[in-house]
Amino acid sequence: MSGALESNRVAQAYLFYGPEGVGKSKMAEVLMRRLVCRAPELDEPCGACPDCRMFEAGTHPDVHRVGNPDDKSLGIDAVRRLQGVLSYTPYGRTHVTYVAPADRLTLQAANAFLKTLEEPPGRAVFILVSAYPERIPPTVLSRCVRIPFRHLSSEEIIGSLGTMGYMGPEVRTAAAFAEGNLAKAVELVSGAWSPQVRDEVISLAKRARSLGTVEVAALAQEMASRAVLEERLRMLAAWYRDLLMWLETADEVLVVNADRLSEIRSAAQGYSARELVQIITRIENALQRLEGNGNPRLIAEVLLLGLAAR
């Protein structure tokens, strides 16, 4: 990327793809800012010229953003509007268009976008961002230079959280839960992380075998919302994974819930490795069904009954 910028060989269209929260949008922002900057130094924007200031204020007339993170779909109207503004000569050096999430473009919108993407009327750079590139039509994909972003390792996340000033044992736990997603780790560590919920989940796991049907129904009712259930399922999976890890290796570095070591030690005694693998598989299945738009309450009931009836 730096090389392309320094030698002034920036491609016309980029696709940044990879899992959520690993820095795709961040990278796009940096690139856009560098592209509109009037006096860049190699790959760095100067930060002082009017263009940089306007970019910072979010008012640069050459920067066009299509889509919001919450948009269910990006329709053809958005593309048409974009084509309208791109037909004018840029205010400064070049038009810069940011499309995210690019996988939400409807088929019609994507088709309308093709020509602009390949042959914009004037100088223009397109940056598409997506966590699900397989959902983008191949005709769009083939017109972009594809730049992959990968999951971050726990160590990288802990390091990044450290530079942001987050310290302490919860950093480690958050990093483990975040599954390579820095944005999620920050969210977890900066407040969304509730030790209370984890306590509840762990206590639930500990009595999972003795749950009665009535109790299961009540618990499932509590978890009837998608977000709540997903969070709990992930915590539950992490807990059983810890038990398995402990059982197999007895190495405390590999444990996610490092602060609950003594409980893990005692709980692990009650399971065999095979049982734990089965339980984790069940939870994974539940997560998959949840993502596949299953009924959260039903998924919770089936899982908990499964854990109890073992």
Add this chain to the structure above:
Amino acid sequence: MRFTTTKDNLLTGISTVQRAVALKSPLPTLSGILLELTEGRLKLTGTNLDLCITCEVTIDQAQWQPGSIVLPARYLSEIVRRLPDGPVHFLADLSSFTASLRYGAPNTAGRNQAKLNGMSAGDFQMLPSLTPKVELELDAAMFRDCIRQVVYAAGQDDLRPLFTGVLLEIVDQELRTVATDTHRLAMRRAEVPGLEAQLTNIIVPAKGLGELARILSAADSGNVQIVMAENYVSFRVGSVQLLSRLIDGQYPDYRQVIPTSYKSRISRIDSQMLAQAVERAGILSRDDSPIVSLKFQGDFLLVSADSQAGSVMEEIPAECDGDQAEITFNTSYILDALRGAAFSLKDESVSLEFHGSLGPLVIRPHANGDYLALVLPVRLS
């Protein structure tokens, strides 16, 4: 920042630049007018980032202090419009971004005042300075006609942005302006002696040119200086400068659609009579889009229209050449074209060239080759 001027001077400046102000812009400073005072010259600027108009305003050279501030365009213009005639004293506090206008009879000792809360001039977004590619100077009145004669034909459809612009082309010591919305086309040619032979063409948004025509009409005489740069074109006339972004792309080759021959022709017909007849006929045509039929009959052109409401039938004496069955046209297209031709008329008459029932009608001023309007007929099922 401080200056004294008259209400009229200030109002003229404000109403000139206000045309470019984006009143509904999400950027607060863009809904304002920038006032800059340096070296005894007061400059007002309004812009929506596509179009930027600046105007210099005469001020009393006896007392002034430099400075710059952005004031909300709407309030500023509404207040100044309603000020009593006479001197206006302007005083701005550049630390709190407020400006006060003092006015009224001298014996009130400047106690009558309006205070406006403004914004920092530093936040005002200017269009960047130009790197000129082509510079030329033309007669302002002539250039105004070049715009007015074609700008009506430009399209309104934002989905086809290319056609919302007007092509400015320099070719063979000639300046050409061309506009089309694909249903009609207008072209004006102006010979400019001494114009460099290099071929240049830019597409300027019709909106900006419309504003320019207005400015050129207000300026009585003189020249307009045109500077073409990579992204922008600048027009300067008197104390006013208009800067517009350009439309990117390749303008379709208009020469291909202008026919070189004709099937039948009226070499001469009174433009005024034709326009009036078409206008009258349009009234008694279909409501949604008025249409009118044209047909040759001996030495007359028959103009007719009919609908449930009634019908109109008129004969206009004309020098007809060839045979022409009935062809139907959109009334307003014909009227626009005749109005465009009116600026180039030498003897109040035009010539009409027909190309069959589906081919275009070409309207030219009689005995003057510098203008041409082309209108496609309406296809009746």
